[in-house]
Structures are given as C-alpha cells and as structure tokens.
Amino acid sequence: MLRIWGRNSSINVQKVMWTVEELGLPHERIDAGGVYGFVDTDDYVRLNPNRLVPTIDDDGFVLWESHAIVRYLCARHSAGRLWPDDLRVRADADRWMEWMESVIVPSLRPVFWQLIRTRSEDRNPDAIAAGVADLARQFAILDTALADRDFVAGDSLTMGDIPIGCATYRYFGLNIEHPSLPNVEAWYQRLTERPAFRVQVMMPIT
Known part of the structure; x- marks a missing residue:
C-alpha cells in the first residue's frame, strides 16, 4: 500500500493528497512535520535526508519532492488523463x-x-x-x-x-x-x- 508522510495542513502534502484522492488510490497517511515532529528521527532521515514533507513509499519505492511525487503518481495511475499523452x-x-x-x-x-x-x-x-x-x-x-x-x-x-x-x-x-x-x-x-x-x-x- 502507498504510504505518505506529512501533515495535512502542509500545502506540499495537500498536492499529493489531492492527487491520491483524485486517483482513488488506497493509502495510509502518517502525520509528520510541524507539531508532529518525526522528520528529525533516524528512521525518517533514511527516507528523506532533507527532513521535509511529503515523502512516499510506494511498495518499496521511496520518493520525495511534492511535484515529483505528483508526476510519478499521475504517470503511473492516470496516463492519458492527469498525465496527458500528448x-x-x-x-x-x-x-x-x-x-x-x-x-x-x-x-x-x-x-x-x-x-x-x-x-x-x-x-x-x-x-x-x-x-x-x-x-x-x-x-x-x-x-x-x-x-x-x-x-x-x-x-x-x-x-x-x-x-x-x-x-x-x-x-x-x-x-x-x-x-x-x-x-x-x-x-x-x-x-x-x-x-x-x-x-x-x-x-x-x-
């Protein structure tokens, strides 16, 4: 299952979550960043050395940077629609x-x-x-x-x-x-x- 780290008040996390919701993807979102902390832990830094949100883990493929994540999810799950063919x-x-x-x-x-x-x-x-x-x-x-x-x-x-x-x-x-x-x-x-x-x-x- 797709896992997403980031608090829902972050505009960068919202980009990813809107994409996920638009695509109807099963997922788990884990609060991180801001008041939730966690981004400075060793476990998170291994995922994202920038200590920022969002970060995703898609069946073992870890990706950070919100626009890269949006592009990846659209290309994988919405070719011809959110990811235009032209x-x-x-x-x-x-x-x-x-x-x-x-x-x-x-x-x-x-x-x-x-x-x-x-x-x-x-x-x-x-x-x-x-x-x-x-x-x-x-x-x-x-x-x-x-x-x-x-x-x-x-x-x-x-x-x-x-x-x-x-x-x-x-x-x-x-x-x-x-x-x-x-x-x-x-x-x-x-x-x-x-x-x-x-x-x-x-x-x-x-």
Whole structure:
C-alpha cells in the first residue's frame, strides 16, 4: 500500500493528497512535520535526508519532492488523463507546475507567513504589501492563460492544475485585496466542485 508522510495542513502534502484522492488510490497517511515532529528521527532521515514533507513509499519505492511525487503518481495511475499523452499538453501542464513554484511561491510565502503565522504586532506591512502586489500581477498572467480553456493545460484537469490549485485556495483564503480575475475565479470554481479538492485542500488555513 502507498504510504505518505506529512501533515495535512502542509500545502506540499495537500498536492499529493489531492492527487491520491483524485486517483482513488488506497493509502495510509502518517502525520509528520510541524507539531508532529518525526522528520528529525533516524528512521525518517533514511527516507528523506532533507527532513521535509511529503515523502512516499510506494511498495518499496521511496520518493520525495511534492511535484515529483505528483508526476510519478499521475504517470503511473492516470496516463492519458492527469498525465496527458500528448507531449505538448504534458509540457504545458508541467510548465504551470514549475511556474507555481518559481513565481507564485516566493510572493505567496511571505504574505502567508505574515498574516497566518505571525502575531499582528510583529507583522511587516511593507512585506505584505509587496507580496500582495506581486501576486496580483502574477495571477493576472494565469487569468490571461485561462481565457480560452477550462483548465491550465486545456479542457480537462491535469497534473498542472494541482499545485497552482492548492496555492490559489490559500490566495483566495487570505484577508487581502484581490483583483478581478474572472477566468481564474471560474477555473477555481470548477476545482471546488471536485470532491477530491474539497476533501484534501479546502480545510482551515493554518
């Protein structure tokens, strides 16, 4: 059985868990990281020397890094659907996975940490304002890309929607000013209609 280490409040774990739920895979998730600890134990370090979550063990095959795990599970269990057969469609999906990590995360992380995990009296308003402005510009790029398609790589959900979908849930859940993003909002509404997204991603932001 597929085993997954990681707390369900972690955005990186949520990417994997949404994928697993979407695919209907039998699995066991073990709380690790954050308040659960365990990532510094010898047993875990043998699995993942980075001491981070998530990590999976799929019948003896150990893998870490959330996007690598999402790609692996989609390729193994959803070829032609979440893992597109068409190389160009797959590259398009892959592009949005990397865009989320290289463009959205550096702006979202400081805003999230300041508003969610920092006491109000210790917050940095300038850092928040800069991140919010960056996110508005970045999500405008996604809004333009979604003008002629239902999902990031075309007409159906692919692996490309998973990381940025998790980030968008956090973005819309933050008490900040959000620009008008009609195409992103329509795409996000489609995500919220998926049971796997509601179960594994739409939870309190902590």
